[in-house]
């Protein structure tokens with residue numbers, strides 16, 4: 001992808017330094033409450049701030065409540081810049097495509113996070129919460145995408161963000177609410193089918209943004225392959241096989257690899273929202 005690292009998007013909230021789960025996060029290092037107590041005792045005994053040794057530095061007494069300084073590797077910083085670029089570019093595209101589009105926010109976190117949709121662990125992957133209109137991502141997911149799922153490349157990473165923004169578009173269109181209402185009264189099989197349609201539409205919307213990037217020469221054919229590879233890599237049938245289970249479509253939530261590639265492609269080819277009606 002052709003992009004230049006710039007500043008951090010104003011739609012991004014960096015919550016990587018805040019404590020999301022059980023331990024306190026000090027600049028990316030996580031110590032338990034026990035560890036914090038020991039450091040506190042040492043600090044009191046020696047009149048020296050032992051918390052500073054962890055890299056958090058500064059006023060650590062308030063660090064526990066508020067957000068701590070975020071320590072990141074140069075690679076992580078570049079990742080944040082990349083996510084910023086994709087987020088801003090995708091939302092600008094949707095501003096031009098969808099009348100009355102309002103921006104989603106994106107929260108960066110580590111390990112665990114509290115959202116209006118409940119608490120979540122990094123292991124469950126990036127997600128969009130319609131209640132607070134925020135996308136949540138632990139950048140560690142990108143390592144997983146590359147290593148565990150075998151989907152490298154920056155456009156693969158971009159597709160993940162664009163898919164979540166696709167869910168935000170569904171929220172703004174009222175589709176998300178309709179589907180969740182229908183799911184409440186449905187059987188398990190119906191719920192699964194509805195979930196798949198919702199997810200495939202988000203894939204198609206990711207493609208709509210992808211189309212725009214192609215038009216502007218940001219993305220070339222090799223990039224598109226990375227994106228399609230990523231869509232295939234996280235298909236439900238592949239995930240079920242990876243988990244050592246037999247493939248059972250009635251348990252699908254996101255659609256098969258083939259379906260995900262198909263709908264992503266559909267958005268990519270035409271760049272039209274109308275092509276993304278997975279409910280027809």
Ligand SMILES: [Zn+2]
Pocket residue numbers: 163164167199202
């Ligand atoms: Zn999704």
